[in-house]
Amino acid sequence: MPDQTPAHEIRPVTQEIPERFIPVPTVEPGHTFASVTDHISAIVLRKKMPFLWWVGLAASCFGVMVLTATIGKLVLVGVGIWGINHPIGWGFDILNFVWWIGIGHAGTLISAILLLLRQEWRTSINRFAEAMTLFAVSAAGLYPALHTGRPWYDFWLFPYPNTMTLWPQFRSPLMWDVFAVSTYATVSALFWYVGLIPDLATLRDRARGKIARVIYGMLSLGWRGSAKHWFRYESTYLLLAGLSTPLVLSVHTIVSFDFAVAQLPGWHATFFPPYFVAGAVYAGFAMVLTLAIPARKMFHLEDFITMKHLENMGKIMLATGLIVFYSYCMEAFFAYYSGNNFERYMWINRVSGPYWKMYAMLIICNGVAPQMMWFRRMRTSTAGLFAVAMFVNVGMWLERFVIIPTSLHRDFLPSSWGMYHGTRWDWGMFIGSMGLFFFLLFLFVRFLPMISIFEMRTMLPEAQAHPEGHEA
Amino acid sequence: MAQIFHRSTNTLARVTIFGAVFAVAFVLWAIGGVVRSPYATDQGIEREQPVPFSHQHHVAGLGIDCRYCHTSVETSNFAGLPPTQTCMNCHSQIWTNAEMLEPVRASFANNKPIVWSRVHRLPDFVHFNHSIHVNKGIGCASCHGRIDKMALTFQASPLTMEWCLECHRAPEKFVRPRNEVFNMAYITTEQETIGPKLVREYNIQKLTTCSTCHY
Numbered sequence: 001m002p003d004q005t006p007a008h009e010i011r012p013v014t015q016e017i018p019e020r021f022i023p024v025p026t027v028e029p030g031h032t033f034a035s036v037t038d039h040i041s042a043i044v045l046r047k048k049m050p051f052l053w054w055v056g057l058a059a060s061c062f063g064v065m066v067l068t069a070t071i072g073k074l075v076l077v078g079v080g081i082w083g084i085n086h087p088i089g090w091g092f093d094i095l096n097f098v099w100w101i102g103i104g105h106a107g108t109l110i111s112a113i114l115l116l117l118r119q120e121w122r123t124s125i126n127r128f129a130e131a132m133t134l135f136a137v138s139a140a141g142l143y144p145a146l147h148t149g150r151p152w153y154d155f156w157l158f159p160y161p162n163t164m165t166l167w168p169q170f171r172s173p174l175m176w177d178v179f180a181v182s183t184y185a186t187v188s189a190l191f192w193y194v195g196l197i198p199d200l201a202t203l204r205d206r207a208r209g210k211i212a213r214v215i216y217g218m219l220s221l222g223w224r225g226s227a228k229h230w231f232r233y234e235s236t237y238l239l240l241a242g243l244s245t246p247l248v249l250s251v252h253t254i255v256s257f258d259f260a261v262a263q264l265p266g267w268h269a270t271f272f273p274p275y276f277v278a279g280a281v282y283a284g285f286a287m288v289l290t291l292a293i294p295a296r297k298m299f300h301l302e303d304f305i306t307m308k309h310l311e312n313m314g315k316i317m318l319a320t321g322l323i324v325f326y327s328y329c330m331e332a333f334f335a336y337y338s339g340n341n342f343e344r345y346m347w348i349n350r351v352s353g354p355y356w357k358m359y360a361m362l363i364i365c366n367g368v369a370p371q372m373m374w375f376r377r378m379r380t381s382t383a384g385l386f387a388v389a390m391f392v393n394v395g396m397w398l399e400r401f402v403i404i405p406t407s408l409h410r411d412f413l414p415s416s417w418g419m420y421h422g423t424r425w426d427w428g429m430f431i432g433s434m435g436l437f438f439f440l441l442f443l444f445v446r447f448l449p450m451i452s453i454f455e456m457r458t459m460l461p462e463a464q465a466h467p468e469g470h471e472a
Numbered sequence: 473m474a475q476i477f478h479r480s481t482n483t484l485a486r487v488t489i490f491g492a493v494f495a496v497a498f499v500l501w502a503i504g505g506v507v508r509s510p511y512a513t514d515q516g517i518e519r520e521q522p523v524p525f526s527h528q529h530h531v532a533g534l535g536i537d538c539r540y541c542h543t544s545v546e547t548s549n550f551a552g553l554p555p556t557q558t559c560m561n562c563h564s565q566i567w568t569n570a571e572m573l574e575p576v577r578a579s580f581a582n583n584k585p586i587v588w589s590r591v592h593r594l595p596d597f598v599h600f601n602h603s604i605h606v607n608k609g610i611g612c613a614s615c616h617g618r619i620d621k622m623a624l625t626f627q628a629s630p631l632t633m634e635w636c637l638e639c640h641r642a643p644e645k646f647v648r649p650r651n652e653v654f655n656m657a658y659i660t661t662e663q664e665t666i667g668p669k670l671v672r673e674y675n676i677q678k679l680t681t682c683s684t685c686h687y
Contacts, residue, residue: 091595120496161504162507162634163507163508163630163632163633163634164632164633164634164637165633165634165637166633204476213476217477219477221485222481222482222485328589
């Protein structure tokens with residue numbers, strides 16, 4: 001019929017679009033190049049920090065002192081001060097190592113994978129998340145290094161031509177761990193630093209004090225922002241993103257091998273690598289939320305870390321949380337389907353043995369709590385997100401507790417059964433490593449731009465290229 | 473705005489970045505050298521002894537067999553240090569008034585052993601057995617060097633695990649006929665043929681498991 005109205009003209013243009021269909025912007029409207037730079041660099045360059053920042057710094061500094069004291073005691077006395085003993089040789093030390101390493105993963109995922117997938121919303125949280133990765137890896141690295149009992153011999157972990165003509169045991173996953181984690185730390189540090197260079201140059205140019213100018217000047221490696229610089233910068237950054245991408249998967253895969261390669265019921269399972277990687281991303285996003293929600297409030301960054309970012313992170317938490325919960329179900333299914341008495345006993349003991357409370361809390365924290373993220377109202381409420389993120393932080397710690405000591409405490413022979421409790425030194429070390437993590441974070445937000453200034457500027461409408469003939 | 477840095481900083485920055493690579497390489501190389509040097513291994517360092525005993529004089533000059541003093545070398549893990557009585561077998565007859573030998577006579581008179589300072593010290597976590605090495609055709613000189621040329625005794629080998637394994641991994645390169653074990657001057661040009669033959673004959677195993685020495 002020739003006189004039929006074309007479909008796109010049927011709907012009246014004046015109709016109100018429901019609010020939920022309006023995309024939330026990644027940067028609140030009204031910002032210009034200058035206002036973005038001013039806002040973010042002012043956090044670093046101002047003289048006075050918020051009172052809460054001082055409180056946090058003092059508290060975390062106390063944590064660092066606790067850490068120093070526990071490490072001192074450990075070096076003087078030995079690992080006997082920890083709760084580990086036969087049959088549970090891996091306790092808080094390995095548990096916290098895995099917990100911290102997992103937390104680090106979100107940073108790499110955000111900065112590398114989301115960059116390659118062109119997820120532009122990553123821009124305002126990547127710097128922060130990468131810093132979190134670095135500090136989490138530093139906290140994680142402490143544990144295996146001290147678990148050796150004689151940390152001054154830790155260089156034996158690396159293959160080097162020594163006077164014993166001995167090489168480390170390359171067939172051991174613990175050895176792979178050394179390479180995986182040290183590579184991860186190196187690449188993350190490089191990636192973070194390279195990404196910082198243009199912003200360091202901005203700070204150099206804006207700093208008032210002589211010392212600040214010299215320090216930022218040295219760190220910015222002579223960045224002038226020429227086209228050549230940008231060309232090289234972009235290539236390097238992309239290459240590093242390519243290098244980091246496999247690390248997101250490989251590091252926690254190898255950490256999971258520490259368990260999966262052992263022939264212990266509860267550890268010896270083929271689904272461990274994807275289970276651990278999903279758990280790591282899950283834990284990492286929970287930690288990013290835990291940090292980002294107070295930070296955006298404290299430094300008034302609501303314009304840059306918008307609800308869209310928080311909601312997206314909530315969605316990722318839901319997705320990875322479901323993978324993790326699926327893994328718990330599979331663990332039960334494998335125990336049943338294996339037909340193996342020890343495997344079955346392992347699972348029954350997990351659910352109803354002496355540590356059943358841990359398992360129950362794990363299911364509440366990691367299985368039930370993230371289901372809240374199905375609801376848009378929860379995803380768009382900072383309080384709701386923060387609460388769920390805290391549940392996940394605790395849940396991921398419990399998960400590692402359930403995997404490590406619970407699997408070890410019932411050996412094949414009842415004569416080698418035992419119980420595990422962290423001693424006050426274990427807790428001291430845990431609190432201390434949190435102190436270290438937050439101490440570094442507080443220093444980071446004080447001295448470096450916590451949001452990538454130049455990348456935020458590319459997010460503005462002014463920076464978008466317009467097709468021929470269209471005016472924005 | 474005034475320049476923060478002088479022009480020369482550009483060169484300085486490049487030199488530091490490239491220099492760091494060499495500096496790190498040099499430090500690692502230096503550490504590798506120090507841990508193998510006599511500073512760390514005591515190799516070649518003459519120890520001060522209560523009596524300046526000369527193996528050169530007693531072995532090369534007088535022709536005394538190793539086992540005259542180190543009596544338990546063929547039967548025990550410890551080669552044995554001679555009691556003062558062994559010294560006095562001869563020194564009650566010759567050089568009886570030599571001032572140098574005063575501590576020996578005093579030890580004999582007071583029935584108190586001479587406190588020699590140890591030259592070859594292995595860590596407590598390593599077990600070494602002299603008898604098995606001697607009985608399987610490893611010469612004294614293979615480890616201790618030309619003792620018959622030492623005026624004062626020193627450690628001829630580094631005693632690092634690297635050095636132990638050099639032989640444990642390839643005993644055929646070092647094994648000698650049993651009757652040549654105590655011969656200080658033994659040299660052969662046919663090690664390549666007799667080595668593997670002796671390894672078979674003496675049933676020598678390449679013992680490189682940890683618990684061979686660390687138990």
